[in-house]
Amino acid sequence: MxxxxxxxxxxxxxxxxxxxxxxxxxxxxxxxxxxxxxxxxxxTTKESSNTLYNRLVSIGFEIKQEEIFTSLVATKKLLKSRSSRPLLFLEPDALEEFADLDCSNPNSVVIGLSPSSFNYDKLNQAYSIIESGGDFIAIHKARYYKTSKNMELGPGCFVVGLEYSTGKKSTVVGxxxxxxxxxxxxxxxxxxxxxxxxxxxxxxxxxxxxxxxxxxxxxxxxxxxxxxxxxxxxxxxxxxxxxxxxxxxxxx
Structure with a gap:
């Protein structure tokens, strides 16, 4: 090296x-x-950039917020460039990043780490949008991630499952x-x-x-x-x- x-x-x-x-x-x-x-x-997609920055500062790190590049911010830029109306698989705190986007009558699907969103009805809605030609965006495809207690399931399996069912590949942003x-x-x-x-x-x-x-x-x-x-x-x-x-x- x-x-x-x-x-x-x-x-x-x-x-x-x-x-x-x-x-x-x-x-x-x-x-x-x-x-x-x-x-x-x-x-990281479970919390907004502001929440993440405040967490880091609160546990002792001296950093500047503009030095943090998140896949959430990159995803928002992509959605805006495509004038997309996304169906968002995100936790409430992370949704803060997308507050100024029109999410009515969604024509695209965005999947992040959102345990509360991964239910059959919403996944089926995502399937229908993708099948109809909507954009399919994966903020990332992590298989698992580390918490203070153990390893936990990441969003990758849901992304791959929708890829399998629709026959369409996602665009990975992060x-x-x-x-x-x-x-x-x-x-x-x-x-x-x-x-x-x-x-x-x-x-x-x-x-x-x-x-x-x-x-x-x-x-x-x-x-x-x-x-x-x-x-x-x-x-x-x-x-x-x-x-x-x-x-x-x-x-x-």
């Missing part, structure tokens, strides 16, 4: 798990800021899509090869980044599972350990 010019950093599972920072993460982030520009990239990462790279003003992505998902964070030419670091927290490190050579116990390694790479 060579010294990067900038860092992309996953949030839940890497920097924190719900309301608890991972080991020494607050101090490690402050140290990382001394050496590199940082952007936070997250597929990680690991190139378009999402490109937004962040453009904001930093660097190239993909100048960046290291740090995350707990070997698929969405690490392999997705590597395919685009970035370097990647996998951390053994969050949704990490034993054996994931076989697919990502640069693996560390946690975010704080990864920061120590990156700081050592930086030329004096």
């Amino acid at each position: 060579h010294a990067p010019k900038a860092i992309l950093l996953d949030l839940n599972g890497t920097l924190h798990i719900e309301n608890s920072p991972t080991r020494d993460a607050v101090a490690a982030l402050a140290k990382l800021y001394e050496h590199f520009p940082i952007r936070f990239v997250t597929n 990680k690991p899509s190139r378009s999402f990462y490109q937004l962040v790279i453009d904001d930093l003003g660097v190239s993909f090869e100048d960046v290291v992505m740090i995350g707990d998902s070997v698929t969405d964070d690490c392999l997705g980044a590597i395919e685009l030419g970035m370097q990647a670091i996998l951390v053994k927290t969050g949704k990490y599972k034993a054996g994931d490190e076989l697919q990502c050579p640069d693996t560390f116990d946690d975010f704080a350990s990864a920061v120590e390694h990156l700081v050592r790479l930086k030329p004096e």
Whole structure:
């Protein structure tokens, strides 16, 4: 691994798990800021950007809200560009991001992580919209995610189920899509090869980044599972350990 010019950093599972920072993460982030520009990239869809930012600040992280890039915001931009009226599979807090969109008589389907929305009637409504030619947008296709108690089911199985039933592929907006990462790279003003992505998902964070030419670091927290490190050579116990390694790479 060579010294990067900038860092992309996953949030839940890497920097924190719900309301608890991972080991020494607050101090490690402050140290990382001394050496590199940082952007936070997250597929979190259960809460709005404002709620997410306030959560991070409340547990001790000193960050700027404009440094957080969420798949919710990217999805909203896509919907506006297509003049879509979406059927939204989102929790109430996350719906805040879409308050100014017309969702009447929906002509598109947007699926995020929304346990309260995944019922037969609403999924059947989504099926009908997609079958009729409506846009099918997956904010992300995570198989599972980490809570403070255990691993829980992600939205990916519902996305894949609708793909199977309709025979139509979804447009994935968040990680690991190139378009999402490109937004962040453009904001930093660097190239993909100048960046290291740090995350707990070997698929969405690490392999997705590597395919685009970035370097990647996998951390053994969050949704990490034993054996994931076989697919990502640069693996560390946690975010704080990864920061120590990156700081050592930086030329004096």
